[in-house]
Amino acid sequence: MTSSGLNKFDANLLKIALTLARRGIGLTGPNPSVGCVIAYGKTIIGRGCTSINGRPHAEMVAIEQATRHYLYQTSVKKEKITVYTTLEPCAHDDTSPSCAKEIIKFGADRVVFLLKDPDERTHGKGVSILESAGIDCVNAKVYKEEMLDTVSGYLKRKKENKPFVSLKIASSINGKIGTKKGESKWISGDLSRKKVQLIRSNHDAILVGSKTVLSDNPRLNLRDEYQNIPQKFIFILDANLSIPYSKELKIIKFNEKEKIHVFTKKNCDKEKIKQIRKLGLNLIQVGKKKGKLDISEILLKIGNLRINKLLVEGGSSIWTSFIKENFFDEIIIFWGNNILNGTAMPTFNDFLPVNTRIKGFPRLKLRYIKNWGNDIEAVWQPITKET
Amino acid sequence: MTSSGLNKFDANLLKIALTLARRGIGLTGPNPSVGCVIAYGKTIIGRGCTSINGRPHAEMVAIEQATRHYLYQTSVKKEKITVYTTLEPCAHDDTSPSCAKEIIKFGADRVVFLLKDPDERTHGKGVSILESAGIDCVNAKVYKEEMLDTVSGYLKRKKENKPFVSLKIASSINGKIGTKKGESKWISGDLSRKKVQLIRSNHDAILVGSKTVLSDNPRLNLRDEYQNIPQKFIFILDANLSIPYSKELKIIKFNEKEKIHVFTKKNCDKEKIKQIRKLGLNLIQVGKKKGKLDISEILLKIGNLRINKLLVEGGSSIWTSFIKENFFDEIIIFWGNNILNGTAMPTFNDFLPVNTRIKGFPRLKLRYIKNWGNDIEAVWQPITKET
Incomplete structure (x- = not known):
């Protein structure tokens, strides 16, 4: 996992993910509100935030949107796919398969996220699952204060x-x-x-x-x-x-x-x-x-x-x-x-x-x-x- | 006296005059703090605000600066001279000649001001003196709130x-x-x-x-x-x-x-x-x-x-x-x-x-x-x- 190598485009897309996360504060309990943006090269093909009451997760919403995008459906894959998400993708299969597994299945090349999930079922494990599948993971050290604001309640409770x-x-x-x-x-x-x-x-x-x-x-x-x-x-x-x-x-x-x-x-x-x-x-x-x-x-x-x-x-x-x-x-x-x-x-x-x-x-x-x-x-x- | 006919340039110069007036609030007592800008055509040739303790007045400071400007000194007069001042120029000869008289002597063509002086020695008389000398006077109805802020104390006391x-x-x-x-x-x-x-x-x-x-x-x-x-x-x-x-x-x-x-x-x-x-x-x-x-x-x-x-x-x-x-x-x-x-x-x-x-x-x-x-x-x- 790398923590650097973040370019301006990455930073902008994380900012969009944060804006999506902000929408769900107070509505996703007991889950944290997460925002996710998926880019095919420089084109956004999917966006999502955690759903009301917590399910489906932001990544699943964004993946579902992305899979219906013409670039994902029709192209011979010419560009890399990056998943930008505010929180480390979950590692635990609960009522549905984990986001980490779904991201692999979806075919992402790279995952950029802001914060490791403090939930011990995921903490670091989400990254491990992704990296095992050859996906490049970046824990971006930006927007710390804004990020903490979106998950302040979740972190405190954890x-x-x-x-x-x-x-x-x-x-x-x-x-x-x-x-x-x-x-x-x-x-x-x-x-x-x-x-x-x-x-x-x-x-x-x-x-x-x-x-x-x-x-x-x-x-x-x-x-x-x-x-x-x-x-x-x-x-x-x-x-x-x-x-x-x-x-x-x-x-x-x-x-x-x-x-x-x-x-x-x-x-x-x-x-x-x-x-x-x-x-x-x-x-x-x-x-x-x-x-x-x-x-x-x-x-x-x-x-x-x-x-x-x-x-x-x-x-x-x-x-x-x-x-x-x-x-x-x-x-x-x-x-x-x-x-x-x-x-x-x-x-x-x-x-x-x-x-x-x-x-x-x-x-x-x-x-x-x-x-x-x-x-x-x-x-x-x-x-x-x-x- | 007209109250309309104000163009964008006039409005901008009145704003500068207000900024000058704001500098002197609390420092010009018992006089109000006034700001003045003099334009030769579209060129500012003089600026002034009421001096510490009230004298000389803003108009006198601006006139003194303008008379030393090369456009005022050397040109065959090609452009009109406008005096922008936040308060009606004073009409009373006190320790020094009135600003109205000095503006005439200076050779202005037009005077644009924001507020009539409530002082009964000047109220309307400043304008009368100027108009008698053929100077066009405009009581501009703009920036009312900002203007009142610069003379709130003076108005209250009067x-x-x-x-x-x-x-x-x-x-x-x-x-x-x-x-x-x-x-x-x-x-x-x-x-x-x-x-x-x-x-x-x-x-x-x-x-x-x-x-x-x-x-x-x-x-x-x-x-x-x-x-x-x-x-x-x-x-x-x-x-x-x-x-x-x-x-x-x-x-x-x-x-x-x-x-x-x-x-x-x-x-x-x-x-x-x-x-x-x-x-x-x-x-x-x-x-x-x-x-x-x-x-x-x-x-x-x-x-x-x-x-x-x-x-x-x-x-x-x-x-x-x-x-x-x-x-x-x-x-x-x-x-x-x-x-x-x-x-x-x-x-x-x-x-x-x-x-x-x-x-x-x-x-x-x-x-x-x-x-x-x-x-x-x-x-x-x-x-x-x-x-």
């Missing part, structure tokens, strides 16, 4: 058995997520809320706390142009089962019940548990840590459900729990174009001792910034603390 | 006898301007703080509250590449004269004392007043309104000092007072790349009754957004409340 966690916040300019009385509709504008639909679609699951359900009664479903996207998992953190669960609750009304999971403490009111299960919801009991539901245990349970990316939609006490334990990979904040009172609802509660110096608080890396009308969206990721 | 007020805030992502113990160094990064130097230079005066002086002991001076800019006025709001004024206080140490004004309540401790005056600072006593120094009276006093743009650097209670009375024209916020505890210092205190609905709080228009490394700078201006 490494830690926990999902990639995004905290999604909508606040006023001065960091308030609602009035003192709890009103939060609407701090952010129409365009921001439309973008939130896209963000939900890019995640495999949504998590909210009981207070948010009680005060906002949110739907948490995908709407408008996103409404045909497969139902996301929904997790509700409700230690004391304080939500009056019924068919009238919007979360239950607007989502498939079997995808809704309620996390609660052990030894809960048995009548309430019975009622929740009778409604068709799932109930998971977890331990407590410092008086709160154990976030680490919750994330492991969510990882067991093969969720790659989890969107935590609040409120303050939920976000604070995730920050306190350092269980977040991203903060997505929408600043609406208003200012609220100083005693209105804060974004976070205290998560470090009150006498902590400024240098002791987490520093974040700005990854993205965009205005939506008069609102601002920013995405931040943790960086090492200043020393 | 209209209301009060300065244009910018609230400058540095907060964490979750709206905290310091830890609970008052530590605020540094919430924002190096690049943001460098930008603050530019923002200070764009204002005629800086205002801070006593609490900020007591907790941060800020210098409030212009540093690095801005250090040669003429001293800004500095206003300190100190109702109870709680600051221990001495030569060691950084504001006094790093700034010209005669430019420092302390606003305080009436009937203050006479010993303290004596001490402040002895230090060479100015002291202005104003009335109170709802227990706080009367911001309206303060702004009128500042307007009397012919300050066009005032930068309010905090802290929370000062900003809150300005917002409460709706005495702000702009909020400049820097979000540092950190998150702080929920009980850390808020950006604002309450400024509306606690039961105010979201739609009752001020909505702002986003005018500017830029990242400085991992920080974000945003500029907002008030818009009419939602109804």
Whole structure:
């Protein structure tokens, strides 16, 4: 396997493969979203991305398209065929033959990919199978950051058995997520809320706390142009089962019940548990840590459900729990174009001792910034603390 | 006078004039910052912006340059001369002859400008003088927003006898301007703080509250590449004269004392007043309104000092007072790349009754957004409340 020998054409086609991969983020779970482009000489003859729910894989979609291309069908083979794919082709025959085997069967001369699959059934084995068949394999060292963005959830889960966690916040300019009385509709504008639909679609699951359900009664479903996207998992953190669960609750009304999971403490009111299960919801009991539901245990349970990316939609006490334990990979904040009172609802509660110096608080890396009308969206990721 | 007949070349030269005008914002007080370009046919032969402290005017600078240009000096006049200026040329002979008269003397054929001067000594009279001399005058209706930005302070003062007020805030992502113990160094990064130097230079005066002086002991001076800019006025709001004024206080140490004004309540401790005056600072006593120094009276006093743009650097209670009375024209916020505890210092205190609905709080228009490394700078201006 070579890691160099990459020309401008190769780099361009990998970029197209990445664009294809980006399309499927949040839609291919539990599989990662992969993009694939097949070139016959300098002509693209096939493209694909991982299908909804993960099958068929990107390579299979691209191969199927390529085999129908006239250059592949009719020519006496004059040019080499290269398969560009964002992730190492899989080596395991699961419900269908492995992509590595299919690429051999298809007759590729060369495979260029960006990242080795961390899945131990494939890691390095995909390349071995291909090379055994005489196919030249290149692990291209380009677009590292863009590539990691397309598989951030998958990598996190493979490494830690926990999902990639995004905290999604909508606040006023001065960091308030609602009035003192709890009103939060609407701090952010129409365009921001439309973008939130896209963000939900890019995640495999949504998590909210009981207070948010009680005060906002949110739907948490995908709407408008996103409404045909497969139902996301929904997790509700409700230690004391304080939500009056019924068919009238919007979360239950607007989502498939079997995808809704309620996390609660052990030894809960048995009548309430019975009622929740009778409604068709799932109930998971977890331990407590410092008086709160154990976030680490919750994330492991969510990882067991093969969720790659989890969107935590609040409120303050939920976000604070995730920050306190350092269980977040991203903060997505929408600043609406208003200012609220100083005693209105804060974004976070205290998560470090009150006498902590400024240098002791987490520093974040700005990854993205965009205005939506008069609102601002920013995405931040943790960086090492200043020393 | 015509308002149409503007061609692409005219529009381009007005844009250059605007760029020149932008250079002088905050440096030309009490005059507005004006930009001027002179064209001989399609050749630029002179450029100018209002000089430091207001004199000579932009037109005079451009004319002086143009008169030394070989096309102006040597040719038998083959092309028409057009003066492009952002503001109507002045009509009043003050310490020097009016720009209108000088433009006639210079021999221009045409004057294109963006805005009539609100100063009643000139308003429309500049144009009249020019037209009487047979010069074609065009009030171009382009770049309205950009033009108003260059003279926002001047227009506000001419209209209301009060300065244009910018609230400058540095907060964490979750709206905290310091830890609970008052530590605020540094919430924002190096690049943001460098930008603050530019923002200070764009204002005629800086205002801070006593609490900020007591907790941060800020210098409030212009540093690095801005250090040669003429001293800004500095206003300190100190109702109870709680600051221990001495030569060691950084504001006094790093700034010209005669430019420092302390606003305080009436009937203050006479010993303290004596001490402040002895230090060479100015002291202005104003009335109170709802227990706080009367911001309206303060702004009128500042307007009397012919300050066009005032930068309010905090802290929370000062900003809150300005917002409460709706005495702000702009909020400049820097979000540092950190998150702080929920009980850390808020950006604002309450400024509306606690039961105010979201739609009752001020909505702002986003005018500017830029990242400085991992920080974000945003500029907002008030818009009419939602109804």
